[in-house]
Amino acid sequence: MSVTNSQDSQTVDQSQAEEDYPLTAVPLYARKSFLSMAFMLLGFTLYSGTFFAGGLVGPAFRFFPDLVGLLVVGNLILGGYAAALAYIASKTGLSTVLMARFSFGSVGSRWVDFLLGFTQVGWYAWGSGLIADLLNQLAGVPESWNWLIILFFTYFFCITAYIGYRAMDWYSRIAVPAIIILMLWSLTISANQIGGFEGLQAVQPSGELGIGAALTIIVGTFISGGTQATNWSRFSDSPRTATLSTLAAFFIANGFVVFGGAFSALVYQNSDMVMVMARQGLLVAGFILLFLNMWSTQDNTIYAFSIAFSHMFRTKKRTFFVLIGATIALALAWGGIYESSQFINFLILLGTFIPPVGGVVMADYWLYRRGQFPSLDEPQPAFNWAGIAAYVIAAAIAYFTGKAGIGIAPVNGIIIAAVLYPILTKVIPQPTGTTALK
Incomplete structure (x- = not known):
């Protein structure tokens, strides 16, 4: 019996519906349109933190075709990966x-719950620190107030996540058009400042970064989010809706933000578009941009944490974990995660260890189970050693090939995991199910 069919009735526990179905499939009557999905996912990917990835990559390459080509390839990898998972989420x-x-x-x-949940709460904490730092630099707010700024925004941005999909949907419909307009305004001024395409081509690369490392950074900035985009694409009214809206968000929108960071770094030697807008005389607009895009991503981020940890503890109380996640993020932010010198390494590790999860999941659905998961009520073994082994081996290969500059670490991990899993299911005996989800 397919998961979708087993859940396709209005007898789904009402408490699951109120908590956005953390432990059950989303029934067909609760599905959303393309417009709703597009705004939700665009809001998720239009994130200030992604500017910094563009800033890391931009100065190391000639603008065209080198940098533009890298941005297209990197975001196509990310978008294709997220869209493939989104398709499965919509079907099931x-x-x-x-x-x-x-x-x-x-x-x-x-x-998987821990890996995906912890990375999201880490991004949430980093975002709170970013806001405090920008207020210090641009508004002259004393650093002694940072603890209060971080406290306020950590809990403020989780309001829509606490309410759930409907609140995040409507907020994104307001925020996304405004964010795009503000970014285009700033980028137009930047282009005029440097002298258009000819001026950009005249900028000589000033950094040293290999193509593999650059693509790993581009993909790694949002690979955790791409792996968890299913939290929203599972609400899609059709696989087509899920695939196109996710591809638009992770290929086009995320690419637009990475491009914005790279462009700003080339013109102003600063990848932070909010700081750039201040230099352009658009300080108020910059603060509006910061507030809108941080909220639109932060609520999605802490929502993803709540889904992951609801599953980890097998509880329907998703809203409880929104507050728990925000509190953990608060502690990390107060602990100085934003100022950590290891942030670049964190991005690269995200791009290495998370993609094999998606590779295993996709191989399980398409290659092993032939496009149909069993019912969630059907008992499962405590450990699927084929999946675990495929993940561990793929992650290790991705890590070491990434360090050696062989291929693209995220792609290596996805492909190796997807190839190994069906092979290992034939080699490693599959135990009978012993534990059903309650």
């Missing part, structure tokens, strides 16, 4: 952490 109504129960086992999937 499941989030990635629920899919992982089949490919990693009922207990083994808790590693």
Whole structure:
């Protein structure tokens, strides 16, 4: 029996509906249109933190065709990966952490919960620190107030996530058009400042970064988000809606933000578009941009954490974990995560260790189960050793090939995991199910 069919009735526990179905498939009557999905996912990917990835990559390459080509390829990889998972989510109504129960086992999937949830709460904490830092630099707010700024925004931005999909949907419909307009305004001024295309071509690369490392950074900035975009694409009214809206968000919108950071770094030697807008005399507009895009991503980020940890602890109380996640992020932000010198390494590690999860999940759905997951009520083994082994091997290969500059670490991880999993399911005996999700 397919998951979708088993859940396609209005007898779904009302408490699951009120909590956005953290432990069940989203029923067909609760699905959303392309417009709703597009705004939601665009809001998720239009994130200030992604500017910094563009700033890391931009100065190391000639603008065209080198930099532009890297941005297209990197975001196409990211968009294609996220869209493939989105397709499965729409067909089944499941989030990635629920899919992982089949490919990693009922207990083994808790590693996926932790990996995806922790990275999201880390981004949430980093975002709170970013806001405090920009207020220090641009508004002259004393650093002694940072603890209060971080406290306020950490809990303020989780309001829409606490309410759930409907609140995040309507906020994104307001924020996304405004964010795009403000970014285009700033980029137009930047282009005029440097002398258009000819001026950009005249800028000589000033950094040293290999193509593989650059693509890993581009993909790594949002690979965790792409792996968890299923939290929203599972609400899509059709696989077409899920695929196109996710591709638009992760290829076009995320690419636009990375491009904005790279462009700003080339023109002003500063990838932070808010700082750039201040230099352009658009300080108020810069603050509006910061507020809108931080909120539109932060609420999605802490929402993703709540889905992952609801599954980890097998509880329907998603809203409880919104508050728990915000509190953990608060502690990390107060602890100085934004100022950490290891942030670049964090980006690269995200681009290395998370993609194999998606590779295993996709191989399990398409190659092993032939496009149909069993019912969530069907008992699963505690550990699916084929999935675990495929993940560990793929992650290790991605890490070492990335360090050696062989290929593109995220792509290596996805491909190796997807190839290994069906092979290992034939080699490693599959235990009978012992644990059903309650």
